[in-house]
Amino acid sequence: MSSNKGPGFFSAIGSKARDVLTKDYNADHKLTISSSSNTGVDLSSTLLKSRGLSSGNVAALFKYKDKTEVHVKVDTESSVLTTFTISDILPSAKAIASIRVPDYNSGKLELQYLHDHVAFTTAFGFNRSPTIDFSATIGTPGIAFGAETSFSTAIGKLTKYNAGVCLKMPTSNASVILADKGDSMKVMYLHQLEKLNGGAVVGEISRRFSTNENTLTVGCSYVVDTQTVVKAKLNNHGNLGAVLQHELTDKSFLTISGAFETKALENSPKFGFSLLLKP
Template sequence: MSMSGLYFDIGRKARDLLYKGYAQQPANHLQGIDCSLDLSCQIRDIVPGLRTLFNFSIPDSAKVELQYLSDYGGISGGFGLKSDPLAGYNPLINFSGLIGSDFLSLGTDLAFDISTRTFNNFSAGLSFNSDFLIASFNMNDKLDTWKASCCCVMNPSTETAIAAELKHTFSVNDTAITIGGQHALFPFTLVKARVNTHGRVGGLIQQDLWEKLALTIGGDVDLLDIKSFPKIGLSVAFRV
């Protein structure tokens, strides 16, 4: 579960291009079918600048979040439940803040685990934004994981863009580079592909069937592991 509030927007453009929609590690297994369900909604303008968000990721997590936004920043607070294989569901409290402008912004995120009375996460980051280039630097997972990413929009009319991410995790001394791109073949058909230095290659096709319904077929394979099988995922998104 992402309990990262407004902080989640830092680096989101590159992250969505490189990871959103791809076949992921299955969350649940039911009679030979790996499945999960994500539901989210938000209520805007409760009062000017204030909105509420709800998210349910079955069987992984659930959260509710309250955000206040202004022209030069915002704050958010949330409460959620995160699945734990040993302890069931852990309750988390999250606080997130963002300050800056459309050109440069700074943000931080703090999560507290009520059951263990420990800080579950602390993250910080900054983002540089322009019409052509969006770049960011994040320090996540209690500052254990450092990521630098960028996304270049080549042609907005065809959604053509490329993105790259450099990620280093100190606890396991692991460094990975991921690059990817996307292009709209037709107004309602988007294709994406990515590859990283660990030998993982992925791709997907997203088709908008109707105005509020999208179908995505994605695949992922580890080229360095001859014993692994390609993962193929199918997802349906309904927007209201």
């Protein structure tokens, strides 16, 4: 199932601009060591310190004929998450099933369908009162309209409904997302610039109608060289963030992030660190 055709899934609306403004901005400390084999088995081990709490996990990914994947993750809380992915279970369709042991009510099944002019996903849990998620998108790779909703069978009501539109051009894209049951709206624009060596500038305006709160965020990414990318963002509330990512060796990355409150300099800045090693 190719992700390059059709309008894409609803979650992809505004994703490029969102990545520039949110991806890798965190105050966690993370170390991941992973390895791959020619037999289709990938192994990884992760240590994480977040908000003063430490955790870890060991994961294995098994691939079979490029169509079937089994992902098993064991964490320090003695839970085991197993995910089965089958691509092309039907033409242009994918099935994803997951369960976390010992919480047997966590079982979930998701179906994805991606075609030339339509894409949709549906997911539901394996319990007595599951929540049913559904999203659909229509259009082309250049323009797409979509919506998503969640229905709780426990209370018999819709608990989420969002809608969005995305316009993509060769060097830019714009999107509008109406979320939180119509209470909030985000307008995002991304433009790639040759002066940034393939980087981009992004602007986002978000508004929450119930509180009349507006937030303007601007950001950019700059490709220093083939191994180094720098990102920064600033909003009208004075929150400044920056990310430096450097490829140490092939597929091994060092990521450092920082966050500052320019209107409250007495507050301590926050720093994050991530190291991914793949021998």
